[in-house]
Amino acid sequence: MSVAPATPPRTEPEVVLSARALRRDFGGFTAVNNVDLDVRHAHIHALIGPNGAGKTTVFNLLTKFLQPTSGTVTLLGEDITRTDPARVARMGLVRSFQISAVFPHLTVLDNVRVALQRPQGLATQFWRPLTSLNALNAKAAELLESVGLGADLATVAADLSYGRKRVLEIATTLALEPKVLLLDEPMAGMGQEDVAVIADLIREVARSRAVLMVEHNLSVVADLCDEVTVLQRGEILAAGDYATVSRNPQVREAYMGTEHD
Amino acid sequence: MTDLSDLSRPAAKPARVPRAGGAVAPAQLAVIVAGVGLLCIAPFLLYPVFLMKLLCFALFASAFNLLLGYTGLLSFGHAAFFGGAAYFTAHSVKVWGLPPELGVLVGVVGAAVLGLIMGAVAIRRQGIYFAMITLALSQMFFFFCLQAPFTHGEDGIQGVPRGHLLGFISLENSLNMYYFVLVMFVVGVFCGWRIVNSPFGNILKSIRENEARAISLGYSVQRYKLAAFVMSAALAGLAGSLKALVFQFATLTDVAWQMSGEVILMTLLGGIGTLLGPIIGGGLVVSLQNYLATSDVPVNILTGAIFMVCVLVFRRGIVGEIYASRIGRALGITHRH
Numbered sequence: 001m002s003v004a005p006a007t008p009p010r011t012e013p014e015v016v017l018s019a020r021a022l023r024r025d026f027g028g029f030t031a032v033n034n035v036d037l038d039v040r041h042a043h044i045h046a047l048i049g050p051n052g053a054g055k056t057t058v059f060n061l062l063t064k065f066l067q068p069t070s071g072t073v074t075l076l077g078e079d080i081t082r083t084d085p086a087r088v089a090r091m092g093l094v095r096s097f098q099i100s101a102v103f104p105h106l107t108v109l110d111n112v113r114v115a116l117q118r119p120q121g122l123a124t125q126f127w128r129p130l131t132s133l134n135a136l137n138a139k140a141a142e143l144l145e146s147v148g149l150g151a152d153l154a155t156v157a158a159d160l161s162y163g164r165k166r167v168l169e170i171a172t173t174l175a176l177e178p179k180v181l182l183l184d185e186p187m188a189g190m191g192q193e194d195v196a197v198i199a200d201l202i203r204e205v206a207r208s209r210a211v212l213m214v215e216h217n218l219s220v221v222a223d224l225c226d227e228v229t230v231l232q233r234g235e236i237l238a239a240g241d242y243a244t245v246s247r248n249p250q251v252r253e254a255y256m257g258t259e260h261d
Numbered sequence: 262m263t264d265l266s267d268l269s270r271p272a273a274k275p276a277r278v279p280r281a282g283g284a285v286a287p288a289q290l291a292v293i294v295a296g297v298g299l300l301c302i303a304p305f306l307l308y309p310v311f312l313m314k315l316l317c318f319a320l321f322a323s324a325f326n327l328l329l330g331y332t333g334l335l336s337f338g339h340a341a342f343f344g345g346a347a348y349f350t351a352h353s354v355k356v357w358g359l360p361p362e363l364g365v366l367v368g369v370v371g372a373a374v375l376g377l378i379m380g381a382v383a384i385r386r387q388g389i390y391f392a393m394i395t396l397a398l399s400q401m402f403f404f405f406c407l408q409a410p411f412t413h414g415e416d417g418i419q420g421v422p423r424g425h426l427l428g429f430i431s432l433e434n435s436l437n438m439y440y441f442v443l444v445m446f447v448v449g450v451f452c453g454w455r456i457v458n459s460p461f462g463n464i465l466k467s468i469r470e471n472e473a474r475a476i477s478l479g480y481s482v483q484r485y486k487l488a489a490f491v492m493s494a495a496l497a498g499l500a501g502s503l504k505a506l507v508f509q510f511a512t513l514t515d516v517a518w519q520m521s522g523e524v525i526l527m528t529l530l531g532g533i534g535t536l537l538g539p540i541i542g543g544g545l546v547v548s549l550q551n552y553l554a555t556s557d558v559p560v561n562i563l564t565g566a567i568f569m570v571c572v573l574v575f576r577r578g579i580v581g582e583i584y585a586s587r588i589g590r591a592l593g594i595t596h597r598h
Contacts, residue, residue: 063477089479101474103467114467115478117460123480126461126492133460176478 014041016210017093017180022061022071031057032234035071037212039180044202044211046221046242049231050254055214056098058231059184062212063095064088076179090118092179096186098214102165102172104158108149111157111168112140115175140175147171147201163194170201181205183213187220199224222246230254292537300443309439310507315547316446317504322527322539323453324496329525330534331457332489333469337392337521338379338399339497342372344516345402346498347505351418352411354506361424361432365445365502372498373491375402380490384483396518403516417512421505432506442503449499454536456492465489497524526564530571532578541580 017039024032032054039045047055060066062073064085072081075093083091103111116136117123125132144150147167152160157168166186173181186202187195199220202211215221221228221242228245230237238248245251303312321343328334346368354364383394406412413419423432432438456462468475468482475482505511514520523546531542546564553560575582 065473065476084481085476086479086481089477094479095477097473097477101471101477103470103474105470106467110463114463114475117464118479122460123464124461124488126456126459126488128459129455130458130460130463133463172478 015039016041016076017062017212018074019058019062020072020074022058022073023069024057024061024066025069030234032061032068035231035234035236037062037229039210039212040227041179041210042207043226044206044213044224045227045229046225047212047214047229047231048216048218048221049237052233053231054234055231056184057234059095059182059214063093063182065095089176092177093182094173094176094178094180095182096169096173096184098184098188102157102160102168104156106157107153108144108155108157108160108168109137109140109153112143112172112175113137115172116140119176143171143175144168147174148197161194163190163197166190166194166198167201170198170205174205178209180210180212183211185214185216187215187217195220289536296537297447304436304439309435311547311551313439313442313507314504314551315544316442317500317507318524318527318547319540319543320446320449320503321497321500322524322531322543323450323536324493324500325524326528326533326535326539327453327456327496328489328493329528330539331462331469332465332486332493334486334490335388335392335525336383336395336490336493337518337525338383338395338397338402339494339524340516340518340520341379341399341402342376342494342497343501343504343520343524344406344511344514345375346372346501347511347515348406348412348418349498350502351421351505351511354424355418355421356411360428361426361441361506364424364506365499368502368505369495369498372501373495376491376494376498377487380487380494384486384490396521399516399521400518403513403518406513406516412511412513415513417510418505419510421509421511423506423509438507442507445499445503449496450536450540452492453496456489461485461488523564526568528578530567530578532581532584535578535580535584538578538580542578545579 015038017037019035019037022032022035022037023030035058037058047058049055057066061068064073064080064083068081072079074080075088075091078091080088080091080093089095103114106114113133113136116139117133120136122133122136141150141153144153147170149164149167149171152164157165160168170183170186183202186198190198195217202213202224205211213225225242227240228242229239230245230248230251232254237254238245238251300312300316321339325336325339328336349371350364350368353359353367354361359367379395379398382398383391386394407414423438425431426437426441430437430441432441457465464475464480464485468480468485472482501515504515527542527546528539529542530545531540532538549564550560553563571578577585
């Protein structure tokens, strides 16, 4: 009975991760209060705010490394408020950490192989030799090639420069083919060149998945992000695109100061 | 993460699992072949019961190392698996009349079940709390063994028959018994080595390297730790079962907390996170105890002193230090770190 519309209706990109009325108390201190968040497919969403605003806590709540005191988190239409973090990761919500999260004593290739083991069903076999993991080498190498780490396959992760560790971390995350990527300050402590590399990588990655990132570098945010949410003292101060948010007088006063137009 | 699993880390780092493929270096292989060869002719040169004791403890230490060295979990309750398996085997062979191979199986399965129960409780905590919970649970098991009728309290289970292996090889013959223990020892150590150098072992390693990252990659780390705990308990049980058959008794000594401490000493002394370390460490401690048993030197003071020297001077343990030394590098068995 339905007639196909002449032009497909223009819809907002699908919301893949959302939080409603998220709250977390630590004893008497409310670190995060009444946070609503919608992260959309193929969008880069920035979470910004002064130190101690609760950005990392929000990350931990979304990825279930912390349990919210109240509120709900929904991933791809499924309520994950009480799901354990490893399962959340398996559902496609994968995070990075503020301090670069690589396996320092493994080689670059091995780092990615660890991520590939589970999706490829090679994680629990305690009776098979390690050489069975060589089946993952081609895929891991291809992935590393695509992020520009092709020449460093045999390098021990601890010996990589800081920027390259970050790249490796993102490559490892991508091995899981996540639907949503949460990056906690991916550019922190990086030189200009590395920032450009990571920014390109994030832009590339976000073409087919949602990215939520905590970031302090506002020029990066302005350049990269489709949507910005500003946190202050655990609550949302403003949300919208960068231009809107940066015009908000409260935001300018609280966080951005006057040096940014 | 500031916990006791860190204790294993600095020492174990340089002496980690060799190379990416998990292959054994030629020099290492030579040592293994020579060692097994030596063990094959050893009963003609040395007292077999002493050698069997040595093998049992070396296997026990290897099982313990699987947990401490490769998973970073310091259990202070491994005596429960070692001694528990000894009771299970002794009882099943003596009272139920099972053949020795089934008796050993009962011991191993019993230890694994015990490991599953203890592990499920302990694994929820980390570091010192983990160690304390395992200690508390093993003490509970100790008192169970003290009170339960089948263990005969202070007397233990005495006069356990060794029986006939597969129905026709008499284990009352100490050479037969020795080779049975040797085969089980090799199988047990191989199992431990295979577990460490397997896809599963690779995940264990990554969990020890960066647990939060492993979680964020979708690994339910608690399950991996529990699995490693159960495997370690089962192998410790194999060692305990064999010991019960060798000495033909099972007593409270094997479930007492001192035994849990002793296995830590053996593993540390030999080298955490190395294949050969715990074997050497176990052999050394047992030899020392045997040698000093007839002299006036108090064994405990001496082993205590050795423990201190080990922790202060060579934290990697004997084998770990060799690996890290110039000799190790020359032989190609240095470890990446």
